[in-house]
Amino acid sequence: MAAEPSETxxxxxxxxxxxxxxxxxxxxVLETSRAKVVAFAFAPGQExxxxxxxxxVLIHGIEGDLELTLPDEVVQLRPGVxxxxxxxxxxxxxxxxxxxxxxxxxxxxx
Numbered sequence: 001m002a003a004e005p006s007e008t009x010x011x012x013x014x015x016x017x018x019x020x021x022x023x024x025x026x027x028x029v030l031e032t033s034r035a036k037v038v039a040f041a042f043a044p045g046q047e048x049x050x051x052x053x054x055x056x057v058l059i060h061g062i063e064g065d066l067e068l069t070l071p072d073e074v075v076q077l078r079p080g081v082x083x084x085x086x087x088x089x090x091x092x093x094x095x096x097x098x099x100x101x102x103x104x105x106x107x108x109x110x
Contacts, residue, residue, distance in 0.1 A: 004032055014062060014100055019043035024095070029102065036105040042066065042095030050092040056106045059083045064099020068092075077101060 008030055016027030017039040024046050029037040040048070042064070050069075059068060061077035068075040068083060069092045075083055077093070085091060093101070 008032070010037075013037070013102065014039050014041070017041040017100070019046065019098070024048055024093075034107050034109060036107065038103045038105070039100065040093075040103065041100050042093070042098050044095065044098040046098075047094040048092060050090055052088045052090050053085065053103075053105060055087055055108070057085050058104040058106070059085065060102045060104070062100040062102060064095060065097055066099040066101060067094045067096070069094070 010029050013029045016029045017025040019025050019041045024043075025041045027039050029039050031037075039062075042048075059077065059082070061079050061081040063079055066077040068077045070085075071090055075081065077083070077099070
């Protein structure tokens with residue numbers, strides 16, 4: 001198995017996702033053995049229904065004003081806000097006015 005590069009640069013991470021008529025758009029920005037970064041784009045009124053990830057995640061607000069609903073609170077996910085979730089924490093995202101975010105899945109090492 002080939003070694004992974006020591007650095008990876010993505011010039012346009014948000015270009016990986018565009019909102020769709022049927023729901024938020026998503027696209028993989030970067031994938032390594034230790035992390036997977038996915039960009040999401042929401043049109044006004046779209047949402048990502050409640051779900052949970054098997055791995056810890058970092059959710060980073062990029063654009064707009066999204067609402068991240070957690071078991072005990074609602075976080076206003078504005079540009080620059082980063083939220084860490086432990087594995088299997090139920091959450092959902094709504095975008096009353098549209099917006100963009102990235103999710104970084106933190107994967108276990110080999």
